Amino acid sequence: xxxxxxxxxxxxxxxxxxxxxxxxxxxDAYREAASGDELNAYLWxxxxxxxVDEGAADRELRGAxxxxxxxxxxxxxxxxxxxxxxxxxxxxxxAGAITRLREAGARILGxxxxxxxxxxxxxxxxxxxxxLNPWDRSRVPGGSSGGSAAAVAGRLAPWxxxxxxxxxxxQPASLCGIVGMKPTYGAVSRYGMxxxxxxxxxxxxxxxxxxxxxxxxRAIEGRDHCDSTSVGIEGGVxxxxxxxxxxxxxxxxxxxxxxxxxxxxxxxxNFERTLALVEELGGEVSETELPHAPHGISAYYxxxxxxxxxxxxxxxxxxxxxRTAADDLTEMYESTRRxxxxxxxxxxxxxxxxxxxxxxxxxxxxxxxxxxxKIAEDFDTxxxxxxxxxxxxxxxxxxxxxxxxxxxxAMYMSDYCTVPMPLAGIPAISIPSGLARPDGGGPKLPVGFxxxxxxxxxxxxxxxxxxxxxxxxxxxxxxxxGSAR
Amino acid sequence: xxxxxxVLHVAKLARLRLTxxxxxxxxxxxxxxxxxxxxxxxxxxxxxxxxxxxIELENVLRPDKPRPSWPREDxxxxxxxxxxxxxxxxxxxA
Numbered sequence: 210x211x212x213x214x215x216x217x218x219x220x221x222x223x224x225x226x227x228x229x230x231x232x233x234x235x236x237d238a239y240r241e242a243a244s245g246d247e248l249n250a251y252l253w254x255x256x257x258x259x260x261v262d263e264g265a266a267d268r269e270l271r272g273a274x275x276x277x278x279x280x281x282x283x284x285x286x287x288x289x290x291x292x293x294x295x296x297x298x299x300x301x302x303x304a305g306a307i308t309r310l311r312e313a314g315a316r317i318l319g320x321x322x323x324x325x326x327x328x329x330x331x332x333x334x335x336x337x338x339x340x341l342n343p344w345d346r347s348r349v350p351g352g353s354s355g356g357s358a359a360a361v362a363g364r365l366a367p368w369x370x371x372x373x374x375x376x377x378x379x380q381p382a383s384l385c386g387i388v389g390m391k392p393t394y395g396a397v398s399r400y401g402m403x404x405x406x407x408x409x410x411x412x413x414x415x416x417x418x419x420x421x422x423x424x425x426x427r428a429i430e431g432r433d434h435c436d437s438t439s440v441g442i443e444g445g446v447x448x449x450x451x452x453x454x455x456x457x458x459x460x461x462x463x464x465x466x467x468x469x470x471x472x473x474x475x476x477x478x479n480f481e482r483t484l485a486l487v488e489e490l491g492g493e494v495s496e497t498e499l500p501h502a503p504h505g506i507s508a509y510y511x512x513x514x515x516x517x518x519x520x521x522x523x524x525x526x527x528x529x530x531x532r533t534a535a536d537d538l539t540e541m542y543e544s545t546r547r548x549x550x551x552x553x554x555x556x557x558x559x560x561x562x563x564x565x566x567x568x569x570x571x572x573x574x575x576x577x578x579x580x581x582x583k584i585a586e587d588f589d590t591x592x593x594x595x596x597x598x599x600x601x602x603x604x605x606x607x608x609x610x611x612x613x614x615x616x617x618x619a620m621y622m623s624d625y626c627t628v629p630m631p632l633a634g635i636p637a638i639s640i641p642s643g644l645a646r647p648d649g650g651g652p653k654l655p656v657g658f659x660x661x662x663x664x665x666x667x668x669x670x671x672x673x674x675x676x677x678x679x680x681x682x683x684x685x686x687x688x689x690x691g692s693a694r
Numbered sequence: 695x696x697x698x699x700x701v702l703h704v705a706k707l708a709r710l711r712l713t714x715x716x717x718x719x720x721x722x723x724x725x726x727x728x729x730x731x732x733x734x735x736x737x738x739x740x741x742x743x744x745x746x747x748x749i750e751l752e753n754v755l756r757p758d759k760p761r762p763s764w765p766r767e768d769x770x771x772x773x774x775x776x777x778x779x780x781x782x783x784x785x786x787x788a
Contacts, residue, residue, distance in 0.1 A: 298772070299772070301764050301768055301772070302764075394749055395749045408746065408747050408748070434756065437753075438747075438749065440749065501737075504733065504737065506730070507730060507731045507733055507734045508734065510727060510730075511731055511734075518708060522709075525709070526774055527783055528769075528772065528781055531774070532774035532775065534784075535784060536784055536785075537784055537785070538783055538784050538785065538786040539786070540784075541783065541784050542709045543710065543711040544711060546708075546709055546710050546711070547710065547711040547712070550710070555710055555712070555716070556720065556724070558708050559701070559704055559705065559708060559710070559720055559724060560727060560728075563696070563700075563704045563724065566704065572735065573728075575744060576737075576739060577731075578744030578745055578746060579742040579743070579744050579745075580737065581744075581745040582743055582744065583737070583742060617723055617726070617727060618727055618730055621727075632748075633748060634748025634749060
């Protein structure tokens, strides 16, 4: 049984297709694993009596189980977005990405825990408890797609989808030692994906290896008439096969690497070693600059909360979700939102409302939108010289539960290297590049290597990640007792 | 930078009811975050166009054909309170 859990999704699908493995046996192995979840990765998982889609095993993904972040609406299955305000919310429809997955023959294994409304970098903002990192259960899995990352790394799901607004796929993938990809804005439908910051939110895969990421992205990308910003990936997604990096150039932006504040020494050393591997594979590596990238966090923490404050206005106790009874309408709104939202969500609604208020709009929101333009221009300039930009994914390895909860700004800095890409709308992937100890000592924990490319360069980026993955040879199995040494 | 009074004003705009303790904490936390954000005021951005959206999009049009929506009773079934085929809320002027 446990051997089945070690297969990549691609390997299992191949075995099912050849008749070596039955789709139901594979499903049952994961259903059992999910029901023994000790990481609090799942908010809901399929039960034995859950209805099965009979035709799934004949389609491309052969009935393979998949975990989906609880931000995706699933028909008739509670969808909370990690929030108390949606505790009993049972959507009437499937999100666009869920429909694509079902059509491709995937079966929904479970809904994964997450930071409330995807606001967080540690999964400590969930209304339903912390998720534990399978590498060391005293540490965070990252966020906001922390449940998806922990489930995939912890062998509770073969693969998963999450959402990334400022790093919410790539950072938890990095902290849990798996692959996480944020596609180009518009590649995947946002229909039925509970909105946080609509101009930044994007759905993407969290997987054990690069091939699985390609297969999953291929299944979910595409235009959806229910999301007018979705365009799909022209030409589709090719399966990666590249074995070297000859003829490709890689820019290392000093602002997000050598000069980055708060980057741990172990992460730096691992990044340098990975760059040496890029060169060994024939890639050309040089230093470059993204002068406005250090302002990414500032711009992001104006723009994302501003959009969130508007998006979350819909939770008013009228049409769905929680209501706290009151005699007066305004009092009902205020009491419902007081009881339904957690501390971080309130903080961001306040921040967003403040920066959009008259008198502050130009100083904050208007300026942040201009910084966004400069960040996108920096990338354009860099991509004139380089095929790809590479950085560490997270400045640190997984930190301890509770370590940053008292300091919102320190938590926000977790996204330092991942925030500029969504601001520019471009795709980026994080692959595990080895292990390092945190500064100040501790167990060896996964480090992520981030590759960013121009808009819609997903196929090429996956090819690069694939070649590098083979050269790195990372063993993605966490220590069996969840206490890394 | 942000005082209690401003916090209360913004909370009112956002329809959030905060406890006294939350108001104090929020004043400190928001001030800290905005102090960091203030760094963007040092940049020269005079001739820079703002970006609201990264992908250049054209409007997508489809034929304006009626099609079935969700049944009213299913939608009302999600509501905390419904009556007479509508969402029921407390009176605005109670």
